[in-house]
Amino acid sequence: MRPKTIGAKSAYVDVGGAPAARTATTEPGQADDRGWGERHPGTVLVFLLAVLGIVAFAALMLGRYIIPPETVAAVILGSVLPIEETWSSTAASAVVNVRIPRIIAGLLVGAGLAISGASFQGMFRNPLVSSQILGVAAGAGFGAAIGILLFDSLAVVQILSFVFGLLAVGMAYGLSRVRSSTPILMLVLSGIVIASLFSALTSMVKYVADPMNKMPAIVFWLLGSLNHVSTSDLLVLGPIIAVSILGLLAVRWRINVLTMGDEEARALGVNTERLKVIIILLATVITAAAVCMSGIIGWIGLVIPHMGRMLVGPDNRYLLPISVLLGGAFLIAVDTVARTAAPAEIPIGILTAIIGAPIFAILLRRNNPGW
């Protein structure tokens, strides 16, 4: 070992006659150009946690029936502490039975779609993909459409939606296998093929559906809404989404390594095929569960990771937790708008696109994120 010599040798990189070529790009004093958030990801995380709390509390107050903050607080405290009931049963019912389940659903779906999108962007090495790239939403949408067409039970619709979501991704994955590996480009192309196949099938179902009641039901489902989320949905799907989110959080640093590309990640000692299967499986389960709970809600998986990257940079160790909080807060906020802005509820998929597209456009124009 001769670290001393190496140190001495390396000095000529910084000083002396040689460094002309490198100083062109490396000016002293410019060593750390990271934004504030990238240097303090922990603080950003705490701040977003507070934002999430505030948004959730506001969502509990707002609705067709506005409940004052002290009543909301009293109802929540009253459910765990023995407080004298000073509030109306209507207020209690609105908070406990309607708004809390809906807010939890919004949190899970928003957080789940955001972290799936962020993970897929890392895995595909492309900041323009979301978890729908492999056809999960198209498949789940088709499952829901035939469910609505052929059966009258919401449970059957949800099960079909979940199953077809997984099936579509399974097909895309199978199609992309080349000699026991799954090249990223093949995955993308297979995903596009499968997604268009299932959207065509969905169109077919819409075409044959009864235009008076079945077709509007299918269309409304495809536009997405947290309107029909029930407590039993949450009890079944909630843990599935939550566990899958934890799973993605657990491999978040490995996703960093995967962004270097398959071959390099393997050279660094990562079992890339296994890691890709884990990520695809978790993101797909999250997205399929989200679709069967709330229909197809676009844009979150694309926009939220971008906002996250602008806050804390590209390191998935921080980006993934940040995406969870941002996505949850965003969807709760949008859902509150969806149920308060107009006399009839606005489908949330329309709102996320109307809000998401301009935000995305502004972010792209204002910042050159460097990818």
Place this chain on the structure above:
Amino acid sequence: MRSISVEGITFNYPGRRAVFTEITLAVEEGDVYSLLGPNGTGKSTLLKCMAGLISPSQGRILLDGREITGMQPYEIARRVGFVPQTQVSPFPFRVRDIVLMGRASHLNAFATPSAKDDAIAADALAHVGISHLADRPCTAISGGEWQLVLIARAIAQRPRTLLLDEPTSHLDLGNQMRVLDVIRGLAEEGMTIVVATHFPDHALLTSSRVAILKDQRIIAMGSPDVVIREDTMRQAYGTDVRIMHLGDPINRRICVPVAEAFQRGEL
């Protein structure tokens, strides 16, 4: 001790003719082994076989005496660091985070790097002399700096052998020498090194052993003084070179193209 033993390997991509056939070579511990040869003769392919990234269709490769095909990616990565040809990340990761990725083979699938891993990454950066770049986005550094980042990342793996795929190919003269200097420093510390290169002169500068690949096989192999000769270079590259000795104070052999045919307008 033998570090890498390549025993009669043939490699072909499916449906195409073999890149090389029945190649045998042995990398001893402490070697700086240069692979020379014209474009497309499979220098990179051979390195990737040695790194376990692709499998030869025939023959076998032993790493520290164990057959590489039976090893997990993390087992290979702890023994062999692979420095690929320049390819920049699509995301503006900080240089220190890129180097930290070298720790992947030492961490389980659900772990994030510890302070100890951070320290090892920082050491690796200092080792190649680019500590000042630690906080810069990897998308905003020069090609020479990126090459050093990749070498630092491989050092952070703490391997005993380093495979480098054309580390000097896209660099200016100064950066070429900087990279070679780092390679020589690592060799002096006892790292075994295999490097694919387009520059016979770089092989003369750094190597203890050289092999020349041409037309699917090794046409010459041995110490640089024996292998890098005017006739073998002409055979390998199809152009005339002169090998000369520069006297004091430089005192080394150099290999330069003659370019007479070029001057006569025949090339």
